[in-house]
Amino acid sequence: MTAGKAAARRPARTGRRPGNPDTRRAILDAARTTFAESGFDGSSIRRIAGRAGVDPALVHHYFGTKDDLFMATIEMPIDLPAILQRVGAAGIDGLGERMVTMILTVWESPAGAGLAGWLRTALADEGRARLLREFVVGSVAGPFAASLGLPEAERNRRTGLVMTQVLGLIVGRYLLFLEPVVALPPAQLIASVGGTIQRYLTGPLPDGTA
Known part of the structure; x- marks a missing residue:
């Protein structure tokens, strides 16, 4: 039997897609759909991979972690987890x-315009707002609070209060352009908001008692 005839009789490959430029887009599309349906907490790499028709290892290869x-x-035009890791590395x-220094540095960089557009979109859509809440609490603010070694109820309370200050500063200064906040020099913002955080x-x- 010739090599050509053997190849002709060999069954066609089925199943998962090979790694090619279209695979990354397929994974992203599957991830967006899965996150929208199940939220951040309810989604998994395995489920996203199944929807994209690829092996979970390929998802990790292209994108790393679920975060x-x-x-x-x-x-998002920045590597937020990496930035936050650097901020927290020096201790509590x-x-x-x-944190406030990091916010001012990032939002007043060239990435700021892209971040503003992303946040406006997230705040205007309930599905995206839910994803944002789950991600921020679980992957951004949570690790900081966890380092304090506090009971879960107190940790969640402190995390929520921190995020009111972080989001309030971002929305007031960079989305609504509130004049008193816009006019404050960075040093005053860092001292005032940073002290509250x-x-x-x-x-x-x-x-909590009256």
Whole structure:
């Protein structure tokens, strides 16, 4: 039997797609659909891979972790987890001011315009807003609070309070352009908002009684 006849009789390959330029797009499309249907917490790399028709290892090859894949689906122009890791590396003392310094540095860089567009879109769509909430609490603010070694209820409370300051600063200065906030020099913002974030992270909180 000739090689040509053997090749002709060999069954065609079926199943998962090979790694090619279209595969990355297929994974992104599947991830966007899965995240939209199930939220960030309810989605898994295996489920996304199944929808895209690829092996889960190929998803990790192209995008790394689920966090990285989520960031790719929303096309955020920065590596947020890496930036936050650097901010937190110096420990909890002074973390509030470092967070505000990071916010000002990123949002007043060339990436700021893309971030503003992404955040406006997320805030205008309930599905995307839900994804944003799950991602921010689970993958952004949560790790900072977890380092404090607090009970879960207190950790969640502090995380939520921190995010009110972070999002309030971003929306007020870069989306609504509130004049008093826009006019404040960075040093004053870092000291004022950073101090409040630090108190939410490590300071005493009211006990909730009237």
